[in-house]
Amino acid sequence: MLSSDQEDLRLLRESARTLFERAGGSGRSRRLRDADGGWDADMIRELAEAGVFGVTVPEENGGLGMGLAAGGVIAEEVGRVIAPEPVVVTVGLSLGLLRRLCPDHAKMEQLTSGEISLAVAWQERGPGGAPADATCRYADGKLTGGKAWVIGAAGSHGFLVVAKGDNGPVLVLAEATADGLAIDKRAQADGSSMGELSFSGTPAEQMAEGPTVQDALAEAISDATALAAAELVGLSDRAFEITLDYIKTREQFDKPIGSFQVIQHRAVDLHVMREVAQAGVREVLTQMDCETDPKIRARLASRAKARAVTAAKKITRDAIQLHGAVGYTDEFDIGLYLNRALVLSAWLGDDAYHRRIWFDAREEEGAA
Amino acid sequence: MIDWNAMTDAEFRKKIRQFFEAEYPEELRHLPHRPKFAEIEQWHTKLHTKGWVAPAWPTECGGMGLNAAKLLIFYEEQQRWGVNRGRDMGVQMVGPLIIKFGTQKQKDYWLPRILSCEDIWCQGYSEPGAGSDLANLRTRADVDGDHFVINGQKIWTTMAHDATHIFMLVRTDPDAPKKQQGISFLLAPMDQPGVEVRTITTLSGETEFCEVFFDNARTPQENLVGELNKGWTMAKALLSFERIFIGSPSLAQNALGQLESFARGRGAFDDPVFRDRFAQAALDVEDHAALYARFADQLKRGETLGADVSMLKIWVTECFQRITELMIEAAGPDGGTIGPLQVGNVNVDALASFYKARPTTIYGGSNEIQRNILSKAVLGLPG
């Protein structure tokens, strides 16, 4: 895959940042959250026009043909303004699946052009509430069973569902309005919702079948995991900036609180955290663009997510402390960052989970 | 004369690596203590013959003339192979100062003697009352005819008991309005009646550093480097490269390698809690290396590094400490045992690594001082 050069990435970052800032930055995200957690259709269109959704899609399939490093640049900008639109879901998961399995399908074009968005449903919940083996079936053009933890379920036009077909795994597409589909929306800390889907003979179109489905899913998850890490890096970056501004201006004991050494040292630690995360995650994305072995790519993605979650948790939580009581209010933006970090951290595995995966992958590579 | 800087990085790295691997004595690799000169003399002679004692010095002074990028590679390879830096205070600290601020006569006299290790140097900056607040130093040098007369005390002087000369910051104007202003940079011979050296035993039981007492010790006026009372700014000017060097990933990387083979041998990876902490440390090292690479690239592009580079030191030294703490943990009941611990066919000296990691957060500007610097110079915090 292509790895974009530094100058391309810089330009891409600039245009993504301008686009989000012009649209209202984090203020826009707050308004959307208050208006019930949806997306902004104009924004989706603008993002599509800028090529954002098709950033990693090859040019012959209507994308920008850039690498994950470029996807990461965009994800960082999404994170900085905590934009709710499904950028990582689309770039990493839905287009990540389709460009690998059926690059000529009409939905590709509709996704890159922002005409539709599709959520991806592959995990299932066991009786105890934790993830369990998948049992959802696809037979005679109909889905039966359930799927859990579907991000972007609320605003999507349809669902890409990984199910068991007669001849092994299948990827099928169920329209959001299809018969026999019930969506239970669970409210998330950041105002978004996560879907629990249940299918009872829900009609769906088969997109791909066979072992390639599992392979493509694993690859798409690696991509999305690394991109979510980049989104957290952007989020941490901005949360730290907000905090730094605050401790420079808030005065107590007749001085800015940022003149107290204990505050200064905490701020430095957060700064170092942020820089390490940014360097680590960007390095991973570049390496993933040059790496073809799916296992190594998965290990790299875990490294990125482990780092990004560690940093984002620390930075957003310390940020609340450094703000004092206003940090605990809904009115101050810093809380939006904490809430978004909670959701992004839990999605696709948190830091402890990814350290485990990373360690096991490293052991396996060492043994091979 | 070879133009090292004209080589590609890969070619250069290969050359350096081959030499170290072929020529560096196995028994001196990864030495857990600072050697006396006698222990490493043969190796030094080899380096000297090759002209590699002073990689950073300009060629006309007898160095290799490496640019920043090549210099980093040289040190990376040195640390990778566990090559001892030798008694390099002359090369690293006095030499560059003399090159930058010394007279031609001083250069002609001192530089060859530094390269040959005919003179072995120690650094006399810290004093009992002047540690982090170095400018508070009180050791005096007063003019007496064509000499300076030195009175006072230095402390924590690494390897002073095995040095022939000391370079020092001394107070030459006690009445200067700011304490940074009355300080000069002076060279002095150790072998004289007015200088007394007492070794200090460290926590690890080594004698690495010393107290040095000056009681009317003398040094010729021509041993003043640079202008009188300008020592402070001169000493500061030399810190910039040191700051990335001290933040390089090698120490932590080597320790992590040791920890891994040790933990494996001891079965520590069977414990999921240990596994997680190992993974944390290993990822800390990997991501630090990514950040280090960002600064190294800046140097390679010919940019100068800002105060931001201090974060490398903060991160890597604290990470190094955590890794060695995990070694002690993995050692279980052997965690307090002095000397190498046998695991399979490797020996790991967990305690020695643990001790080695402790002072890294104290010297080279303590990590608290680094945080002070970052908070003001980089984050722009007030006060």
Ligand SMILES: Cc1cc2nc3c(=O)[nH]c(=O)nc-3n(C[C@H](O)[C@H](O)[C@H](O)COP(=O)(O)OP(=O)(O)OC[C@H]3O[C@@H](n4cnc5c(N)ncnc54)[C@H](O)[C@@H]3O)c2cc1C
């Ligand atoms: C192994 C080793 C080798 C050394 N070799 C040499 C040598 O060869 N030559 C030489 O001249 N010196 C040498 N030193 C001394 C070294 O430079 C000093 O230890 C260092 O400058 C710190 O000074 P200090 O030990 O007096 O600690 P102090 O300055 O007394 O500090 C004690 C503690 O207080 C903290 N502290 C101090 N000031 C502040 C502040 N403003 N804000 C927040 N925290 C603060 C410090 O970070 C530290 O944690 C060596 C030290 C060690 C450990």
